[in-house]
Amino acid sequence: MGSVSLKIGDGTARFRHATVCSSAVHLLMLASVLITNLFALYAFTSAPSPSVSSAPALLAHRSGSGQRNLSVISEHVALIIREIEASERRLHQIERELAGYDTLDPAKPSLPSELKLFLARHPLPLGRDSRSGITEMVASVAHFCARSPAADLLARYMSYKPAAPCPTDDPLLPQKLIAKACEPLPRRRCLTRRASPTAAAAPRLPFPQCLWNPGAKNPGGGVYGVDRQMWVKPGGKIDFLIDDVLALSSRGIRIGFDIGGGAGNFAARMAERNVTIVTSTLEIGGKPMNEFVAARGLFPLLLSPAQRFPFYNSVFDLVHSTNALDEGGAPALGQASHPEALEFLMFDIDRILRAGGLFWLDNYLCADEERKRMVTRLIERFGYKKLKWAVGEKANGNSSGKTQVYLSAVLQKPARS
Known part of the structure; x- marks a missing residue:
């Protein structure tokens, strides 16, 4: 006889010859199991004996009764199995x-x-594909x-x-x-009809002049319209500047992805620094955001952050996001409060970001302290290096005077084996 020994350290399995003592132990254990089962079967099928004189008749009765009991038990077990299978189906x-x-x-x-x-x-026009079948x-x-x-x-x-x-x-x-x-x-x-009448009939300026003069109506304010202040002029302690972030990359930034980039201001600032940024944006409030981003000579992408990003693995040097972490929770689907929805988004960000690349979480609004802790714990699970990390408060923009907590971070993806 023999036994299999699993050696966890090197991940191998080896066959080891059993000794005489171990073989005897195995035989003894097998015999004890058989004897125990025989005793259990006898006790289950037997009934109390009233007298010795009726032993032959009782023996035949017990044998028939035991077979009937086993048959009834088998039928019950089969019925239970059929019900379980039907429930699973x-x-x-x-x-x-x-x-x-x-x-x-x-x-x-x-x-x-x-x-x-x-x-x-x-x-298929040529019949069966030999590779995929x-x-x-x-x-x-x-x-x-x-x-x-x-x-x-x-x-x-x-x-x-x-x-x-x-x-x-x-x-x-x-x-x-x-x-x-x-x-x-x-x-x-x-x-396809014309998306909207916002584009001007006059010829547009060439690149890069069109970044700030796109020849189209400004669709809004802040990130949803032309903004010349963001990322280039100092703000609060959680407002990082583009040049400071670019200096953190040892291998340089050539191409990036801006999730929920609005009117493309971030992509425009990066284009001035010879960095190509793909901007995903939805039509906010019915405004032609994608058309406006394209008019600026930038690359718009109509895509919900709740869906898998249509990019190959490890292709971006930089991924930038503001409040897309909430959009990734898909509020329209009722999933914004699910931690798993945020995990799906973070894992997809990690997938498209190359090793050594930067993930810039920019002025993320934390709904409450628990949300901030959840996002922090999730980021730490990926083992990113914290190059910049700042938490601060800002006024919520209305007359209530209340402040809200914001988180900004620049994280570097580690090289995994």
């Missing part, structure tokens, strides 16, 4: 129905014809698109005449679908 079906996997059926008559066409499986392509649509009210909005989004102008009833319909986790959206075969 029902729970699985409920989960699929809640998630929407089984409700977005291309064969449903209520779906628009264009959506049915998009969702239909399309065979697939024979047909399936359109990618988020399963939340099948849940109400996203399903009704999706039907409106895909109700149009092919090759004609796209519907104009609600220009913000795509963003409403994105906010309800219906992302990615289906492609459409309609001609």
Whole structure:
């Protein structure tokens, strides 16, 4: 006989020959187990004996009774197993129905014809792919698109005449679908109308003059409009300057990602320093933020922070974020208070940031002390080096006079093995 010895230190498993003593112990243990089971079976199937004279009849009775007991027990066990399996199947079906996997059926008559066409499986023109083994392509649509009210909005989004102008009833319909986790959206075969009349007819200035004179109407104030003060002039102790942050990088900053960047002021300041910044922004209050960012000669990205970032691993030297940590909690989905929603966002930020890159958490508004502790604990779990860390209070901007706690930090991603 032999035994397997697991050596945890080097992660290997070795076979070790058993000694005579260990073999005897194993045999003794096996014999004791068999004897115990036999005694248990005898005690379970036997009944008290009233007299010795009726022993043959009682023996036959006990044998029949024991077989009947075992048969009844087997039937009960089989019934319990069937009920458990049926419950598991029902729970699985409920989960699929809640998630929407089984409700977005291309064969449903209520779906628009264009959506049915998009969702239909399309065979590969050259047949089976030898590498992946697939024979047909399936359109990618988020399963939340099948849940109400996203399903009704999706039907409106895909109700149009092919090759004609796209519907104009609600220009913000795509963003409403994105906010309800219906992302990615289906492609459409309609001609896109002009997003808004804010762009001027006159020719725009060349780059980099267009950074601060984009030839389009300023959509707002602060981060949602042109702001020439942020990150270049000293403010409070939690307002970091761009040049100071860039000096913290030993390998230099070439490309970055600004989450929830509004009108693109951060990207404009970085462009002046020959750094390319991709800005994700939504149409805040119906204002054409993406169009305005593009008019400044910058790279806008219509994307909800609640979704996976469409970038490869370790591609950015810098990730900048203000209050996107709250948006990552997806308030429209009722998940803003879930710590796991914030963890999903942080892990995706960590994924796209290269080793040695910087994560700049800029003036993050902490709703309360518990939120600040939760964010702090989450950041510390990643093992980032704290290059800058500041916590301070600011007035909330209304006449109440109350102050709110803000957190700013510049963190360096460690090189992991």
